[in-house]
Amino acid sequence: MKLSKNLNYLRPIKINNLFRVGNKTDGGYVVPLKPFQQIDGIISFGLGDNFSFEHHALLLNNKLNIIVYDHTVNIFYFFKKFLKSIKRIFYFKSNLVNILNKFKILIHYTLFFLINKKAKHIQNKIVKKIYSSNQTNLKSVFNNLKQKNFLVKIDIEGDEYKIIKDIKNFSKKIHILIVEFHNLDKKRKLFQNSVIFLKTFFNIIHIHANNKCSLCNDKFPEVVEFIFLNKKIYPLNKNNFQRNFPIKGLDFPCHQYKKDYILKFQ
Numbered sequence: 001m002k003l004s005k006n007l008n009y010l011r012p013i014k015i016n017n018l019f020r021v022g023n024k025t026d027g028g029y030v031v032p033l034k035p036f037q038q039i040d041g042i043i044s045f046g047l048g049d050n051f052s053f054e055h056h057a058l059l060l061n062n063k064l065n066i067i068v069y070d071h072t073v074n075i076f077y078f079f080k081k082f083l084k085s086i087k088r089i090f091y092f093k094s095n096l097v098n099i100l101n102k103f104k105i106l107i108h109y110t111l112f113f114l115i116n117k118k119a120k121h122i123q124n125k126i127v128k129k130i131y132s133s134n135q136t137n138l139k140s141v142f143n144n145l146k147q148k149n150f151l152v153k154i155d156i157e158g159d160e161y162k163i164i165k166d167i168k169n170f171s172k173k174i175h176i177l178i179v180e181f182h183n184l185d186k187k188r189k190l191f192q193n194s195v196i197f198l199k200t201f202f203n204i205i206h207i208h209a210n211n212k213c214s215l216c217n218d219k220f221p222e223v224v225e226f227i228f229l230n231k232k233i234y235p236l237n238k239n240n241f242q243r244n245f246p247i248k249g250l251d252f253p254c255h256q257y258k259k260d261y262i263l264k265f266q
Helices: 005-010 033-038 052-060 075-091 096-115 138-143 160-173 188-198
Strands: 018-021 029-032 041-045 065-069 119-122 150-154 174-181 202-209 224-230
Touching (some): 005 188, 029 224, 033 174, 075 096, 138 160
Parallel strands (some): 041 065, 065 119
Antiparallel strands (some): 202 224
């Protein structure tokens, strides 16, 4: 679909040597090769039951240290989902494939976050201001890490808007920034202000629509993944845009059984 000129502020700048990290559904992201090779740490806000990005990133570079913040899941969460899938088979609401998948996720989480020393899951919620012991903020996160060059990934189901302004204080350390923006139908002005603010420090280099969600009235998706690149560390030609998405061979539908949304900038 051809997008309105009013959305041209979202046009990604063209960059070579992009590649995919993570699986070929929801959970994988397209990042630039050289900047990815420069990072020594990954900070992820939001985990859920898909951590293929973090797992693949560590396979590509075993010198990375990965830390994930998500207060909604833990080992017991995955164990309960596994047990539930077994119980549901007696009501014909599950099957052996589903049980096996839940078991794989449980084992994968255990091996990656509980045994592997290079990846850590902290059950804290990322907030702007800390009010309880199960919360943290960007200042606390960055002050407790020894690494200096980061990829930061934010997928926290709408709470991303609460911490966008705080990124300014740590932008010099962030080489690559991944943000999945939600609720663009109801929070369009907030979304627009957030992106314009981030563009002070970063260039947009990639965009991908989440086809699990609906379209807004102007045909722009309600949920969109953005890849930002630090503009001071990696200067780019600001007049050379990538106008058509998805990119064949790099982008894949988040919902594998539905067609991807096509975005065409003017």
